Amino acid sequence: MRQLLQQVLRHWHHWRLIQQYKAAWKGKRVVVKKMHFILMIMMVVVLMSIAWWFHRSSIEAGERIATANCGSCHDLSAKKINEKGPYLWGIVNRRAAMIDGFSYSEAFRQFADARQFSWTEANLDVFITDPDQLIPGTRMAQQESDSNHAKAFEGMQNLDNRRELIVFLRTLN
């Protein structure tokens, strides 16, 4: 009888030890899980910062390209002023030839009306690559005869430049 009691006690003692051990291990696991979570959050923050930085520098590069290549004829600001060309505020997904108070060339207006044409990013890309190829006779690609400093836009062959330019145009709204 005493032996049996001793055995039961020993078993109980072991069982307690195992429970304690399990509890300790569980606590550690919680700590490890918390650390994983914090690490994951930190990784996400770092990755998002890098993505944001690339995006920012892409927009800035695009702005420089736009100012240098389009700024002589187009207003790029929210002031929406028509210059040699119509203002480009909100140009992405804008219907073509829809700016009141700007007189488009006959070739351009006919092209836009016939196709219900909109400036999707893909269409902008094609147009900027070579305006005269997409819309033969557009004034954007024509030298003005009455002014000696009016240069025509000759197209932009560099794909990376066009991409960055369009990333910038997307911000004009």
Ligand code: HEC
């Ligand atoms: C030499 C002046 C000139 C330059 C440089 C120029 N454009 Fe234009 N752009 C025009 C003119 C003029 C028109 C109107 C075309 C017409 O009526 O045939 C026009 C029209 C456009 C249109 C159509 C707008 C609408 O309302 O449908 C877009 C888009 C455009 N230009 C984008 C650009 C971009 C982007 C650049 C720079 C990469 C650029 N242009 C450079 C003169 C220019």
